[in-house]
Amino acid sequence: MLCTGLRFDFMLDLSLEAWMYLVLSCGLTILTQLAKSNAFKYSESARLQKLSFLPNVWQFSIDMFILSVAFSTMQLTGFGLLVAFFVADFTYSIVDDKMANKKEFITNDDGYTKL
Numbered sequence: 001m002l003c004t005g006l007r008f009d010f011m012l013d014l015s016l017e018a019w020m021y022l023v024l025s026c027g028l029t030i031l032t033q034l035a036k037s038n039a040f041k042y043s044e045s046a047r048l049q050k051l052s053f054l055p056n057v058w059q060f061s062i063d064m065f066i067l068s069v070a071f072s073t074m075q076l077t078g079f080g081l082l083v084a085f086f087v088a089d090f091t092y093s094i095v096d097d098k099m100a101n102k103k104e105f106i107t108n109d110d111g112y113t114k115l
Helices: 009-013 016-042 045-051 054-066 073-102 109-114
Strands: none
16 A cells, blocks of 8 residues: 555545444454364364365355345356355265264274274
């Protein structure tokens, strides 16, 4: 902003509602980063990579539903495909975990050593 000569005067013109959105957005960004750091501390990073796009989903949803931003058909299609991929991947991971839990005995050397 210094290079272009812009200043922060526009901040004085914001309404109370805009200030509330600004503070809420900053607070949620801080909480999101704290949650991510705790998640990476206590979980495998490979499993968490699937969730890395979720902040974009929140931002897109806020833009569409709260701020009433008009998006093109291509943007809505891309967002729909992103959500569909996430739902399919989430469903697959749940089914895969349940199938792995149902296997009580594996007929290899590791299965015999667990007995």
